[in-house]
Amino acid sequence: MPDPSAVDATAAVFADLREEGRELDSLVGELSGPDWARPTPAPGWSIAHQIAHLHWTDRAALLSLTDAAGFGLMVEEALKAPDSFVDEGAEEGAALPPAELLARWRSGRTGLDAALAAASPDTRFPWYGPPMKAASMASARLMETWAHGQDVADALGVRRTPTARLRHVARIGVRARDYAYAVRGLPAPAEEFRVELTAPDGAGVWTYGPPDAPQRVTGPALDFCLLVTQRAHRADLSLAATGPDADRWLDIAQAFAGPAGPGRAPEGSR
Incomplete structure (x- = not known):
């Protein structure tokens, strides 16, 4: 059953x-x-x-x-x-x-x-x-x-209101961490990262990975989802990385299958 x-x-x-x-x-x-x-x-x-x-x-x-x-x-x-x-x-x-x-x-x-x-x-x-x-x-x-x-x-020119449905996008982005390395021919870190994302309503935090992991990513869930779908450049988002591996991941993260995309240019360079 x-x-x-x-x-x-x-x-x-x-x-x-x-x-x-x-x-x-x-x-x-x-x-x-x-x-x-x-x-x-x-x-x-x-x-x-x-x-x-x-x-x-x-x-x-x-x-x-x-x-x-x-x-x-x-x-x-x-x-x-x-x-x-x-x-x-x-x-x-x-x-x-x-x-x-x-x-x-x-x-x-x-x-x-x-x-x-x-x-x-x-x-x-x-x-x-x-x-x-x-x-x-x-x-x-x-x-x-x-x-x-x-x-x-x-x-x-429409600004959408982020919803709790972003939890699905965030989860895929976290789970696809190693894929982002593989698609670029890079070795993935052996250790899991801790990811803590503020929910769109600001009332909770979505967490992934071991709470004591030294490599960490924190910030708004919306910003993380924009990053892993390559809809915004990291420089325009409020995401923080602790540790060199987590920092590197934020430069290459992608939630979608297929080759690494070019991503978006920073807003100031468009």
Whole structure:
């Protein structure tokens, strides 16, 4: 029999993913046609590219959950152009009329939500990195939705209110520490770090790692999430590192799979 607490936690992740999608939808749902072409901080990507990319990756997640063979074919196509398949997928969707792109993204979110709810909670589903359980896949989709939503918000000049949903993003960022080193061909530190992040409401602290670890990172949860999704430069964030290894990590941290990105330039240099 499934652990009721685990079932509740999984349902909460799915609900948070739905809410993250709705929040981004509220930013783009009423945009006029020309606004979809607004450039975002990602070079060469408009708002339409951002939504198209989310639709493309939602579709990949849906295939993973419901059609492993179909997902395998999608991976084969990606391997043929490993350096460009992400941009190509975004470009294809961005070329659609905005109303059609919006409808496809909404439909894809609905389909993915249903597939996540129907998925066996203990099954690991294929992905571009290690296979994931449905709850982990939902967390990853939330992280990406939030990150690309930040690009859209920046393009529109909107300041979003951070929520407790950032806990999912922060957790992925902490767990992906060693990946950030590996993707750069660097050895990861042997010891765990202590990470202490002030919750968005300021009423609590999210903690990760041994409390007595000498290497530490502290600061606002929002700033940590902006850092690990590479939506802001470290120089513009209020994060503190104790110890040389923790300090180095803040220069290379990333929560997303794939090659190390260039990150954002400091605000003063843009």
